Amino acid sequence: MSASISLTNLAWSTPDGRTLFSGLTLHFGRGRTGLVGRNGIGKTTLLKLIAGGLVPQTGEVSIHGRLAMLDQTVQAAADAAVADLFGVADGLALLRRAEAGLLVADDQVGIDWTLETRIARALRRFGLQLALDAPLTNLSGGQLTRAKLAALAFAKPDFALLDEPTNNLDRDGRAAVMAMLAEWQGGAIIVSHDRDLLETMDTIVELTSRGATSYGGNWSSYRARKAIELASARQQLADAERRVGALAHAAQRGQERKARKDRVGRNKGRRGDIPAIALGLRKAGSENTAGEAARLAERRRQQASEAVDAARQRIEILQPLAVALPSTGLSATKTVLEIDALSGGYQIGCPIVENFTLKLVGPERVAIGGPNGSGKTTLLSLITGGLPPWSGRVRIMTGFAMLDQQVSLLDRSVSIRDNFRRINPGCDENACRAALARFMFRADAALQIVSGLSGGQALRAGLACVLGGPAPPALLILDEPTNHLDIDAIEAVEAGLRGYDGALLVVSHDPAFLATIGITRWVQLQVPPRA
Template sequence: MATFLSATDLSFRLSNGDFLFNNISFTTRQSLTAIVGANGVGKSVLARCLAGDLTLDSGSLQSSGDIHYVAQNAPPDPSLSVIALFGLEPALNAAQRIEQGSTESQDFDQAAFWWEQAVEFMAACRTVGLPESLDVRRSVTSFSGGEQFRLMWAAALMARPDLFIFDEPSNHLDRDGREQFFNWLKNEKRPRIVISHDRELLDQVDAILELTPNGMHAHPGTVQEYLKERDQRWQQQQDKLDTARKDKKRQARQLQEALEKQQQRSARGKANAEKTGLDKLLRDGMKEASENSQGQQKLLRQQRRTQADQTLELAEQEREWQEPLALDLPDSALHPQKTVLSLNGLVTGVNQPNHQAISFRLNGAFRLRIEGPNGVGKSVLIKTLLEQYPAIAGHYHRWVPTVYLDQHFHHFDPQKSAIENLLQRQPELTEQEGRERLARIRLRNKKAEVAFGQLSGGEQLKTVLATELLGPVTPQLLLLDEPTNHMDLDSVLALEQALSAYQGALVVISHDEPFVATLRLTHRLRLPEANLIELG
């Protein structure tokens, strides 16, 4: 299969002068390729460099055509309309002025572009699942996250690139949207690159490129094959590090033993010389020869020790494996008959109802998933339960301590450090107590002082859980809104493990099917019908 993109020795520096990535090389072919890696390693920056949105510090790129990058989120500009996102606003405005009677030649020149593009615009909207009655003057930010992605996807189709790069494309899509996008990826003939941790999506790719602090690793095959190869590589790096550590200890021990033996021989030689009555000149010559020999041996031992130190330092630098996340949730056991959440005729929405009235009472450690298409108001329902939105009708009650975890950690200040966020939300703690709590989740010393927004997704998750779940009151109900959207694979796996041991009740919104499959659901609530289904 022909190579489409060839990257050689790419480097990108941050504003502080540090390299985000350095001297990475790889190729992509006329196929579906995934780029994976830990949060913060530079995947999105790399993608923007490939598309020409950012400038590399060094390296060379060769491609067989134009590249179009689709970001994780639409621009947060409330004034940006749908038609402006597509770059067609001046042409549409001119066409509408002509309809109203304009005879200006400039309007006809601009309107010609709209008349040429209108059919393609509607076709792109149909491809991505947007309605033909779409209000093109509506602000992009007024749509749900999944709808915003569909708009950016349609705009990418209109751009007619030779290569698509999608950054976390499935984060906000509902089940129908995911299937629609996955089918398009499968059938599209042009090369496609996806940056993703979505295991369903990664199972469909032809190759995986793993970006690490030490370079880029190519893995042909699925996500399971990639994880197996990655773990084998990590084990080899760990074995090399263990061997280097043992060698350094052995060299240090041998150096000490040799020094002690040399001192003993020197002492015995001096005593024998004095005992046998050798003249001073001969004794001085023997001493000088001995010292020369000792110096040569000492230099050799020092060289060996330096070599062992360098080997260990190199092994430490090459090791990519990081200590696994430990997310031990507190004991929050519930009595099976304890009422946790009750809703009576509850209707939620912003300005207008999103769904039918909901009524139920759930007891004990239930696990409820809220389902429904994009824009149906799943997040609004959870935020209403948290009293962030008023109910349109009905009422509800939470009977146990509750914690909310959303995909963006909006309730944490990205500019403040982990310890500052923790103390702000747990003011009863002293700074020492807060640091001890962060140390329990391996955020120690200077790491606790890093700005929350600069921590990796896994580190942010640990900070949130340490802050919200390890407080003086143990939460017995977790409300989770797409919690895995911005986590890397290892963070998702750690969260799955933690939630599998959690003994409290759980309400979750998630389109991540492999993640949901680990939660042992007991109920499903489908919107907008408001049907509650008890699972066997």
């Protein structure tokens, strides 16, 4: 039987009772499937259910073939080495004993003498030259992701489950992922917001609060279909709203006619034109008829209102997030940031950033680029005070905000709403709720505790707290801002940042994002030489 994954009537709810899936049925065969959907909708959870890391509450996961999964985790155990990613510790130990002459000839029958060569080849495919005993804690996030991808390709599973595989990867690393998937002979399910990667998919599966829908073709084909669906949903909403209006107008006319008729009847009764008993019967009949008409009108109104609600919910799913930012008031001639001969790192004698100089004036938009391991995140830590410099000087001469990949400016123990009020102390409750609603944290969603959010939701909450206030900072420093956002949110943030009139300092490997937000200057870092 060929490799396949089947999900039947799958159900899963979060610990707080929020339903992610109910009656979800999907089938995956050979080919590359891009799994997309908004942050918090359950994409990573679905991969974990398939991989066996979670057990479905109801339903069944049926798998034919071997699986291997790449998760989003960029932390590594303190004692883990490169060899541990490949699961070959026993084979390497046997090789070492043979090389030391500790095995007799019969014991050497099961030795894989090509093991180290094949692992080195897999690592080189992703641009790495690493010793197998190299500690994983010495690797940057991008290098660790590359090493994990090399181990996955080395294992040659029937199905690859990849959760945001191009997060933390530089241009070469992204190209290596695409090359690997282009040659992939089995099945692959890829959760990704990388639009270039999604263009190479055979199928797009979208998860929404209503379930899952499969679209044949790549990202462009999917977007074209979605545009048609959005136009249809908007038309349905307009039709439903017109129907509600027409029913309300008809009900008003009916009430006015009844009032006129009742008034005529009362006048005749007072003049004695109609006997009292006939008048009473007419009144009772009128009331019965009116009651029946009212009940019918109410049923129609309820049906029309439900149609409006359904159309609005469909648009909510189809329509992207919209972000509008107030002005920072930054002058075009004001010096925002000065960095002079900055050097620093984590281990004395091994600088990661050395003699770095930069000046930002006015609303410049500067991208910090460079390969994995070149020190981009370290540089931002030195600039913002997270890491003390060894030498040199940093001067930030305006208000600023830093959004790192962990969104550490948020207090994870309290709600989004409480974080917003802390970061924007001048905002009242109405202004706070309106700002959070623009970032799709409406009503009770604004009361979610940050520790319970997905990575993408947390970053969206951080953006809401920093950019949603009445006076955004004049300098915004972003470290891989698109890593955990869904594509609709990325496009909305792009739209917002295009209208942002402050200065931007951005570390990102997403070329589409950088092009869209109008980067004006590139600063390229190089991997420092290692002793």
